[in-house]
Amino acid sequence: MERYVVGVDLGGTKIYTALADLRGRILAEARVPTGAAGGPEAVMERIAETVRRVLGEVGGAAPAAVGIGSPGMPDPATGAVYSSPNLGWDGVPLKKRMEEILGAPVLVDNDANLAALGEYSFGAGQGARHMAYVTVSTGIGGGLILDGRIYRGAGGGAGEIGHMVLDPDGPLCGCGRRGCLEALASGTAMAARARELVAAGRGKAILGEAGDRAGDITAVSVARAAAAGDAEAREIIFRAGECLGMGLANLINLVNPDRLVIGGGALGAGEPLWAGMERELSARALRPALDRVRVVMASLNGRSGLIGAVALAVNRELGSGNSF
Amino acid sequence: MERYVVGVDLGGTKIYTALADLRGRILAEARVPTGAAGGPEAVMERIAETVRRVLGEVGGAAPAAVGIGSPGMPDPATGAVYSSPNLGWDGVPLKKRMEEILGAPVLVDNDANLAALGEYSFGAGQGARHMAYVTVSTGIGGGLILDGRIYRGAGGGAGEIGHMVLDPDGPLCGCGRRGCLEALASGTAMAARARELVAAGRGKAILGEAGDRAGDITAVSVARAAAAGDAEAREIIFRAGECLGMGLANLINLVNPDRLVIGGGALGAGEPLWAGMERELSARALRPALDRVRVVMASLNGRSGLIGAVALAVNRELGSGNSF
Structure with a gap:
């Protein structure tokens, strides 16, 4: 009998759910609004609805496992979700409740870790051994796959590159600190400079x-102006790219990966971002570390996290160890 | 029959060798000048002499394994040493030649990785799961023990925190870049500011x-003046400590360790260094990551690297996996 897994990308605004086989092929998808304002229990019921809906495509079979990517800080030991301002959650027992509701094994990890795992398993990170993933959108996040496994650190927060300090007296960050990478190179930072x-x-x-x-x-305003040839817009994007390159150089020097995958909506800012990034990356990274790493764009577009949730469930079934 | 291992801390100025049993207890030691100017072959013969000398203490028994910590970038696969300006070595087949000379298994790793392993196995890192080690002396180096094993990265360069950029327009570093942690917080940096x-x-x-x-x-001049109450000297050391704290915050955010061990001669600069470090570490590290980590001073003094070379050899015998 064919076995199936389900991946769920739980976001602040939408729940994105996919049914897949154990080779990671997507067989059905569903997307609904998160409705976080209705509280955690309603959100979890809504996740369960989408899981049942995609399973309906294969006659309502029981899933072998369900992987869920959540914003915030899921506890690696319990799968409870902490510190998620996007959802307004702090201490929601996501894994435990979803297992009660669905009657199937549920695995929970943070969305950035799962985006990393998605790219590693089925995207631009395939074949790497030590992969760093960095996503640049309204914020900047990241995840690490070391020796072929998600590296979570002591509290599930490893790979958190967005709040790396690059300029102690720099612009104020959303986290309350100054000069974090996110305050210098995210989409939000580019808009603020503009x-x-x-x-x-x-x-x-x-x-x-x-x-x-x-x-x-x-x-987007900045990216459009740059695409139309505006020098001021290009300069803002190029400067953001330079800061990104500095942060990535620090990451490469510390983690010494063989692949660095960069994703996120801010890549839509295009060539000046990449040019600034490459310039500072070459200038700041240590030569032996730089020589060992291939820097590539993410290939799963906005679906890295969803595919990563699928991969988490697949890995549990196939025993590659990327599960709790 | 009792089995013995030998650890060697190969430095730019001295070779420091120790005989130990499989519990890591030191039974004999030897220290000779490196004489790097005489070329790699002469240095390797001198290492062999010290190994034979300490083995003489137990009747000249054959060692179960010899661990060697080397400056520069030993290749994890071959044990050849690259990029070591201290020794003037680039491509010296240390592991291969030492195995030929000694007729015993030889394991080679970089000195910072082995200092980390030493503290983890027999020092201030005992009981940790994910440990970061940072040494602050004339330069700044580091090593990572993740999930209880040395994490080397793709090319053996992981944990290289000294060239983390913290101030893009800051003072010139020995590496040719600007504003590296080493150019802001090392003993050399404090002397330059003075x-x-x-x-x-x-x-x-x-x-x-x-x-x-x-x-x-x-x-040392700065540290002495500070100890005597000089405000200018204290300010220099405090500022270096602040920069160190920023670098450590970036490390903690990215690696999320449960233990951070800080060693190196510059800790002799005393309380203002630690005060500056703690201040910026608390201000810059993400709260969940900071809550999980215990920051402690190295406990093996100048012997972390030597004890780590012993631990590398012991681990090979006991099979804990920290070997090539």
């Missing part, structure tokens, strides 16, 4: 992309 | 500790 420029009476092209409303400037 | 101060007509107390010769100012 708004500062506009407030100083410059950045006309960027402002135009935001319908002449400074408050509406986002990273 | 010389700048003296060049600007200040730092009288520090200058006095160096016999009024600005060119003779070292980290």
Whole structure:
């Protein structure tokens, strides 16, 4: 009898669920709003609904395992979710409750770890031994696959590159500290730099992309202006890329990976970001470490986390050890 | 029959060799000058002499294994030593030649990895699961023990925290880059800051500790002036400590260890260094990561590397996997 697994990418705004076979092939998908405001129990019931819906595609078979990627800090030992402002959760027993509701083994990990595992298992990280994954979007996150396994560290927080300090007196970060990578190189950071420029009476092209409303400037406004050839927008993106390159150099020097996979929506800012990143990466990384690493773009697009949740469940079945 | 191992700490100026039993108890020691100027073959013959000398203490028994810690970048696969300016070596087949000379299994690793292993096995890292070791002396180095094993990365360079960029426009580092942790927080960095101060007509107390010769100012001059209550010297050390704390915060955020062991001669700079370090570490590290880690001083003093070389050999015999 064919066995199936289910992967769930639980986000602050949507729940994205996929049915797959043990080779990781996706057979059915479902996507619903998270509705986090309704509280954890309602969210977990909604996850269960999507799991049952995709299983309906194969006659309602019981899943061999369900992998769930969650924002915040899932406890590696218990699968309870802590410190997730996106969901408003702190101490929700996600694994335990989902196992009660579904009657199947449930594995929980943090979304960045699972995006890393997804790229490693079925994407741009295939064939690597020590892989670092960094995602650049509104925030900056990351995950590490060391010796072929998710490396979680003591509390499940390993790979948290977004709050690496690169400029002790730099711009304020959402975390309350100054000069974190996320405050320098994320989409949010690019938008903030653009708004500062506009407030100083410059950045006309960027402002135009935001319908002449400074408050509406986002990273997309900057990317569009840059794509249309605006030098100020390109400079903002290039500078963000340089900061990203510095952070990645620190990561490479410390972790010495053979593959570095970069994903996330901010890559849509295009060539100036990559150019700035490559420049500082080459300048700052130690030569022996740089010579050993291949730097590539993520290949699963926005689905790294979903595919990683599938991979987590598959690995449990196939015994490769990436489970709790 | 009792079995013995030998550990060798190969440094740029001295070779330090110890005989131990499989419980890591040191039974005999020898120390000779490295004489690196005489070339690799002469150095390797000298290592062999010290190994034979300590084995003489137990009647010249054959060692079960010999562990050697080397500066530079030993290749994890072959045990050949690359990129060691201290020895002037680049591509010396240390493991292969020492096995030929000694007729016993030889294991080679980098000195920082072995200092980490020494503290983990027999020092301040005992009982940890994920341990980071950072040594602050004339330079800054480090090693990682993850899941109870030396984590070397793709090319043996993992844990290289000294060239983490913390201030892109900061002081020039020995590596040619700017604003590396080593250029901000090492003993060499403290001495450089003190010389700048003296060049600007200040730092009288520090200058006095160096016999009024600005060119003779070292980290020890700064430490002595600080110990005598000089505010300028204390400020230099405190600032170095702050930079160290920032670097350690980045390390903790990325690796999420449960133990952080700090060693090296620069700890002799005393309380202002530790105070600056703790201040920035608390301010910059992510709370969940900080809550999980215990920060302690190395307990094997200058012998972490030697004891780590012993541990490498012991582990090979006992099969804990920290060998090539």
